Amino acid sequence: MFRLHVKYEWVSVWRDRWVVVLSLIFFGLLFFAIRNGQEKVLERQASIAKARGELRQAESKRRGEIDSVARGLRQYGEARRNPRLLSTYGQRMGKVVAMDAQPLAFVATGQSDLFTHFAKPKLYGEAYSLGFSELANPVQLLFGSFDLAFVCVYLLPLLVLAFSYNLLSSDKESGSLRLTLSQPVSLFSWLVAKLALRYAVVVGLIAATLLIVLAWHGIAMSTGLFWLLLLICVYVLFWFAVSFLVSLLGWSSGQNAIVLVSVWVVLVLLVPSIVSQLANAVYPVPSRINMIHNYRVAEADAEKRASEILTSYYRDHPELGQQDSTVANQYQFWLKYFASVDVLKKAVQPVLDEYDGALAQQQEWVDRFKVLSPAILLQAGLNDLAGTSTAHYTDFRHQVIGFNETWRNYFIPRMFANELLQASDLDQLPEPRYQSRVQPVWAIDLLLIAVFAAVVLGVSFRVYQTSSAERWLAS
Amino acid sequence: MLEAVNLSKSYNGVSALKGVSFKVNKGDIFCLLGANGAGKTTTINLFLNFISPTSGQALINQVDTAQQPLATKKMLAYIPENLMLYPNLTGVENLHYFSALAGRKYPSAELTNYLNEAGLREVAHHQRVSTYSKGMRQKVGVAIALAKKADVLLLDEPTSGLDPKASNEFAALLKKLSELGVATLMATHDLFRAIETGTHIGIMKEGNLVESMTTDQINHQDLERLYLKHMN
Incomplete structure (x- = not known):
């Protein structure tokens, strides 16, 4: 019968x-x-490759210069032009810490259009923001990018609804x-x-x-692709379940369409933006202006007290003290700065912590309330699969900051010891x-969307059980 | 065989059908007459189990339609006033689908025979039903009844809107089914067709069956007089 x-x-369709x-x-x-998504990924990979290529070229050029100068084959004029200076090398020749695109990065733009994908550590400057993004960037849930995630989260439900809203009512x-139900068949099956x-x-159409x-586009197949499809299929199932439930209520095609579009507006547009707006209202990100102001006050104060600070810095770090105090350290300027x-x-x-904390709280809030809508769940799941979620960029930022420390820790003690590069x-420099x-x-997102679908199907079954044919035949 | 036993139906306290009883035997064609809202369609819907009776029983071959709807639906065929089939399927496909739903599967040659028997021109068999006229769709409905080997035929104003020739052809088909032993219950406004085709006539008014007779007891004029008497 089925x-x-x-x-x-099938013949009818x-x-x-x-x-x-x-x-x-x-x-x-x-x-x-998909084409759009893939182009962004290619751009991202190209920018990383370019940065790496430029660094490699600069490194080999610099290696030659250092070698020539060390062997006395080359003059460099003023002292500050010495290519063997640790300060110059550490500042200009930082290694590229890059966040290469994951195999499914084309799926969701996520945060990738807000953050940079590579960073070069420096000895000074940009220590705090590291040029990652606007500091006051709110947790963004809704993106304008036309990528696979956008099509799936926003447009796919409309396709499903257009495809099913009048299945029973038409x-x-x-x-x-009337003719069908005069046969020995159950309306449900x-x-x-x-x-x-x-x-x-x-689902076949999506997969194909x-x-x-x-x-x-020559994108390699991976197991992630299977999970991607599964995630989308469960989301599609949810929308079919909603349509099924509304059909069983026995309204007209016009009423079905209005009700279903309203459900779409609420779950896909309203709930995500309300969650996002509330996140901003409940956990506002501290003002960037305040932070810059505090930063400058502290900076001016530190500059005034530079010598005093350096003395106390040496007291705190006796291991950095120069062996021969009769020779002036050529890095004196930088050392004061580091101190x-x-x-x-x-x-x-504290200002930075407050900012980071607010961001983390916002993220936590969003994570907690994403269970309110399958649309947020799918967006979160796709961002996660694509490796473009907020968590991925936060992790990358922390790793860059970590490597920046490693990089400085290589150079700074050598500068205190007044050394020059060989x-x-x-070959011994730290590698990111x-x-x-x-x-x-x-x-988890997949599971939660499945729970949504199961609940709606359960309610549908209940509605069917408690209804008689009158409901579906009455005009 | 089809039987209504003290059949009543009310909607929110308003009675649409008030304890109606009648019986349609094998080969009989029982024509229900009455104004709109007299309860004719309600009676048919009760036999189809589209609605449940408030009290009384609608029996098909002694089986209660409210108790075992799937069993009774196997035994009946239904042709509503405007029989609608699946527009994107052809006549043969619709016949195959609906007879298979009733648990009867035929090779396509046999399906063609049934459509021919119902009088559908062979050239239309493989055209989509969306191109069919109402009369052609009614013929597919009759073919479904034939293919289903229904014992009971329920008709709700099947000839309204048909041209006289189509209406005449339809009446001939009903007679043919009746000769095969099908018990037919037909709601109609067509007094002439009721006398010509039916074996029994019932007149309904405000949910009651006010008259019941065989067609050989009455002619067209007398029936019309009787009908109008009740309606006024």
């Missing part, structure tokens, strides 16, 4: 021009979205439902069969389009090893 329903539903047109439009949207309105076929068509477009940076850091740390030192330490959360 197969019979499915078979003829296949012969329906509207369905074919919808499918073509959807194919076009997916194609364009048969009721045309009158064929009949409707389930019709929806199952349409579900299979939508995805594979075709990925092959077209003041330390003071500065302590002075502005060509052989260049970025590896994402973010715990994947998409499986």
